[in-house]
Amino acid sequence: MLTALNESDRPYAFIDLRGSASWREFYSLISRSFSEFIERASRWGKGEFLKLVSRLRGVSVLGFEVSLxxxxxxxxxxxxxxxxxxxxGERTGEKVIIVSDEFQRSRGPIGASLHGAIVHSYDFHRDLSFVLTGSEMGVLYGILGDPENPLYGRAYLEVRTRKLSREESLDFLNRGFEEAGVKGSEVERAVEELDGIIGWLTYxxxxxxxxxxxxSLINEALELAKSEIESFLASRVSKRYRVVLKLLAEGLTELGEAKKGS
Structure with a gap:
C-alpha cells in the first residue's frame, strides 16, 4: 500500500489505527500522520498546509511537527x-487520499467519530478519497454492512488480493525488509508457514x-486469526458455519461430506 502511494506521487495521509484504544492514542496517531504528510508536502506547499491547519482549535505547530x-x-x-x-486538494488540483489502516479497530466512541467524519467528507468533500484496509475482514464487513452505522449504504470499490506464489512471497518480504533496513533471517520459514496469504505476510x-x-509473531498471527474467525461467526446466525469450520479443520475436503456432517 505505502509503496504504491509513494510511487504514485499523490498527496496522502496514512493513519495506522493499531493502538488507538483511547482518545489520547488516537489523536497521537493523527498528529503523526499530519507530520508525515508535511514531510512529503514539498510539492504541494508545506507553508500553505501549516497555515491552514494551525488555525484550528487544539493544533500546535513546531517547525514541521504537528501536535493535536x-x-x-x-x-x-x-x-x-x-x-x-x-x-x-482543491488548491493543488489533486485529490488527497486518506488511508485508514486496520480500520476494523475503529470501534466505540472513537470509531463513531471517525465513521461520522468519513461520511461527512463522502457527502461534502470533493477533493478527498478514502481507502479503508484491514486484516480482520469479518469485522470490517461487519462495520460496512451494519445498517446502524453511518457508513452503511455508501458506495465503495472493493479490492481483493490473490494468494502469492512462493517466489512472489519471498520477493515481497525481501523487498519490504530491504526498504525498512531490516534483516529478514527467517523469510524462508515465514513463506512456508504463511502460505502466500498477503495479509499475513504483511502483518x-x-x-x-x-x-x-x-x-512470537506466529503466535500473535494465530491469535489474530482466532479473533477474526470469532468476529465472523458472531455475525452469522446459522450454527452450520461452526460445524463446517470444525470439519475443515479436521481435514474434510469434499462438499458432500460437509453436508452430511452438518
Missing amino acids: NWLPGKRPLLGELFDVLDEV YGYLKVRGGDFD
Whole structure:
C-alpha cells in the first residue's frame, strides 16, 4: 500500500489505527500522520498546509511537527481536519487520499467519530478519497454492512488480493525488509508457514520490523486469526458455519461430506 502511494506521487495521509484504544492514542496517531504528510508536502506547499491547519482549535505547530490536543472540548474535530486536507486538494488540483489502516479497530466512541467524519467528507468533500484496509475482514464487513452505522449504504470499490506464489512471497518480504533496513533471517520459514496469504505476510513484516521474533509473531498471527474467525461467526446466525469450520479443520475436503456432517 505505502509503496504504491509513494510511487504514485499523490498527496496522502496514512493513519495506522493499531493502538488507538483511547482518545489520547488516537489523536497521537493523527498528529503523526499530519507530520508525515508535511514531510512529503514539498510539492504541494508545506507553508500553505501549516497555515491552514494551525488555525484550528487544539493544533500546535513546531517547525514541521504537528501536535493535536486530545482533551474533550480542546481537541480539533476530525471533520475540521478533513476540511483542511480537502482545501489542500482543491488548491493543488489533486485529490488527497486518506488511508485508514486496520480500520476494523475503529470501534466505540472513537470509531463513531471517525465513521461520522468519513461520511461527512463522502457527502461534502470533493477533493478527498478514502481507502479503508484491514486484516480482520469479518469485522470490517461487519462495520460496512451494519445498517446502524453511518457508513452503511455508501458506495465503495472493493479490492481483493490473490494468494502469492512462493517466489512472489519471498520477493515481497525481501523487498519490504530491504526498504525498512531490516534483516529478514527467517523469510524462508515465514513463506512456508504463511502460505502466500498477503495479509499475513504483511502483518509478519510489520511485526518483524518492530523487533519481534518469529515464534512470537506466529503466535500473535494465530491469535489474530482466532479473533477474526470469532468476529465472523458472531455475525452469522446459522450454527452450520461452526460445524463446517470444525470439519475443515479436521481435514474434510469434499462438499458432500460437509453436508452430511452438518
